[in-house]
Amino acid sequence: MTPVLLIIPVSADPGPEAVPVPVSDQELPLGSVDAPEGEAEVQTGTTAPVPGYESTPALTLSEPDTAQFSTVGVTWARDDAVTDIVIKIRVKDAAGQWSDWIELGVDDIGVAPNPQAAAAGVLRGGSEPHWAGSSFGAELELLTRSGSQPHDVQLILLDPGSAPADVDPQSPDIQDLANAAASMPPIYSRAQWGANEGIRNWDPEYASTIKAATIHHTAGSNTYSAADVPAILRSIYQYHAVSRGWGDIGYNVIVDKFGRVWEGRYGGLSSTVIGAHAGGFNSYTFGVSMLGNYDVAPTTGPMISSVAAVVAWKFGLYGVNPSGSTTLTSGGGGTAKYPAGRAVTLPTIFGHRDVGSTTCPGSYGYAKLGEIRSTVAANMGSGLRDVSPSGVAAVRAQSGQTTVVVRGTDSGLFTRTSLSGGGWGNYVRIPASAADGAPAAVSADGTRIDVVVRGTDGGYWQNYAALDGNGIPAQWRGWYSLGGKFTSAPGVGATGPNTLGIVGRGTDGAMWQMNWTGSAFLGWTSLGGSTISAPAVQGQVVSGSPRYVVSAVGADSRVWIMTANGRSPGATASWAASRFSSSLGPQTDGASSATVGAGTLSIGVSGGASFANPTDGKTIALGGRVSSTVALVRMPDGSVWAFARGLDGQLWMTTWSPGSGQASWGWAPVGGQLI
Known part of the structure; x- marks a missing residue:
């Protein structure tokens, strides 16, 4: 039996139950420049001067000792004439250290109809x-x-509390709500982030249809951890619903930097519920906000992929063309660019800054709108779902070192090689690399590494380098176009030295194969099937005949397996369902069976990682929480090194020993930031 990396459920105790978490708030009054209240004072200018306004009166408040909080905001009596104000805050941590001054933007993103x-x-x-x-x-x-001076100014300090489910929210509650041109990505529910429905005092109202999507960022910090996200959402909810009086969180959905999608506004994700996210343009739009400040830091690949996935699903429900335009009528008010009643023609996917006096969704976020539109169009055009957009690859050199291949946050490819004395060398960029998906890699005999990746043109590209005496890739030979148009990351295997079998999902949802024979590329040839993941490819030689074993996740979420010719590409057996289900897609070790020998041990993940035995179906849990497919390196003694991206975006690894029958030690970080 060929070793295949399978994505399977891990037997574990149920995770902590999600419960509503109350948010504590402190409202500190300042009054106004004309009539300060409480401890507020008026000074000339700000500590960090605003050019041209050094002599302007500033309303200030210093509260060096407060109850604990995590989120800060400033509110004032609603007045559309209050427009151009500068708000600067700094906070003190538990050690008594003050942060730098941070400027907060005005966030009058508009109120959905809320007569109450x-x-x-x-x-x-x-x-x-x-x-x-x-x-x-x-x-x-x-x-x-x-403009006018704000009155009844208040400094709002929010403590969102904590819950065990913050660290481990388990699998998303919301999946496949409705059929559409594109599948709905899994979405974490309001309950999973601890929404206290008792503070929601807004009855949902609905538009007649959806015409467009508005892309936002929440601003705030980009250094949050995965476990911080539910608390951040509770803070935004409290601030929007109570501090601002909107009755609920403004956005329809929120996407974090790890690519997780979270339910926002109450009233139904597949519905036309009106949010509070774009002043004057809340009706007929679907508000998607990226969690973080993307005016000061780049977006992440998983986040952009998930934004595109949820917009594609929503557009599919309402027949919206992601490459087209639509006409919306401004409701006016607040920071809206257009007066009430003005008809405005906009792209169907537009940024908040297109309709409001704001920088939202930030310079980096706004620059991604073109990519989001094209990705939405591709997702809708094919109707294909991809559960494995992120992955890592790894190979073992003849000298014993392991090299991992990852995709960095700038979409470049990087390698990192283990050191013979322990530890890891530096990350090294593969020259001229720009990937649109996870890399695949193989080393047939440990003397050379081949890397295949989907390029920004949608086709596959291949590069290779010799592995030197320290196992480090040396002298990359340059990228070679393999052509084609693909809707998944590739899989690659080898049946012996100087051979390759490359497989990927085409625009028709079927798998397609190309082989390198040592002197020529042959293909592309359809292998059929209908899959929702990137493929795994394992080379095998049986009775002197080379073949490739291909596995992928089918629409039923089970792993399906078939064999393909190792010489001229083409299927040699039909697809057959395995007993394993999958959540992220399969992956194999990056070596040919001629080198490591055919085995029965496989590895997989479903949140946490597991080995699976295709023969008897038994599994061995490796634990951990991962957000990508898992790269596998099999050692001569039968042990296995496993690599995956964690929830924090870093590369992590663990090992398994056949002697102990369990993970030798827990997951440990290898570093870097991956997409």
Whole structure:
């Protein structure tokens, strides 16, 4: 039996139950420049001067000792004439150290119809909420450059609390709500981030249809961990619903930097529920916000992929063309660029800055709109789902070192090689690499590494280098186009030295094969099938005949396996379902069976990683929490090294020993930031 990396469920105790988590808030009054309240004072200018306004009166508040909080915001009595103000804050940590001054943007992103709140007069203007992490003191400085002075200014300090489920939210609750041109990505529910429905005082209202998607960023910090995300969402929810008087969180969905999608506005993800995310343009739009500040840091690949996936699904429900335009009528007010009643023609996927006086979704986020549009179009055009957009690769050199291949946050490919004395060398960029997906790699005899990747043109590209005496790739030979158009990352195997079998999913959902015979590339040839993942490819020689064993996840979430010719490409056996289910896609070790010998041990992940035996179906849990397919390196003694991207974006590894029958030690970070 050929060793195949399978994505299988891991037997484990149930995770912590998600429960509503109350948020504690402190509201500290400042009044106004004309009539300061409480401890507020008026000074000339700000500590970090605003050019041209050094002599302008600034409203300030210093609270060096407060109850613990993690999120800070500033609100004031709602007044559309308050427009051009500068808000600067800094916070103090548990060690008594003050942060640098941070400028908060005005966040009048618009209020969906909320007659109850309007009648009660609780709607307030305000800044964006800023996630500061655990803090115990705050200082605020506010000045007006033009327009009216704000009144009834309040400094809002929020403590979102914590819950065991924050660290381990388990699998997303919301999956496959409706059929569409593109599959719905799994989405974590409001309950999973601890939404306290008791503070939601807004009855959902609905538009007649969806015409466009508005892309945002939440601003705030980019250094959050995966475990921070539920608390950040609770803070935004409290700030939007209570501090601003909107009655609920403004965005329809939120996507974190790890690529996880979270339910936002109450009222149904597949519905036309009206959010509060784009002043004057909330009706007929679907608001998607990227968690973080993408004016100061680049977006991540998993996040952009998930933004495109959720927009493609939503557009598929309502027949929206992602490459087209639509006409929306401004509702006016707040920071809207257009007065009420003005008809505005916009792309169907537009940034908040296109309709509001804001930098949202940041310079880096806005620069990704073209990629989002093309990815949405590709997802809708093919109707194909890809559960394995992220992965790593690894090979073992003849000298004994292991080299991993990863995709960095700039989409370049990097290698890192283990050192003979222990530890790892530096990450080294593969020259001229620009990948649109996970890399695949193989080393048939440990003297050379071949890398295959999908390029930005949608085709596959191949490069190779010799492995030197220290196992380090040397003198990359340059990228060679293999052509084709593909909708998944590639898989690659070898049946012996100077051979390759390359497989990928085409635009028709079927797998296609190309072989390198040592002197020529042959292909592309269809292997048929209908899959939702990138493939795994394992070379095998049986009775002197080379073949490739190909595995991929089918629409039923099971791993399907077939064999293909090792000489001229083409199927030699039909696809057959295995007993294993899959959540991220299969992957094999990067060597030919002629080198490592055919085995029965496989490896897989489903949140945590596991080995699986295709013969008897038994599994061996490796634990961990991973966010990519797993690279596998099999050692001569039968032990296995496993590599995957963790929830924090780093590369992590663990080992398994056949002697102990379990993981030799826990997952350890190898470093880097991957997509």
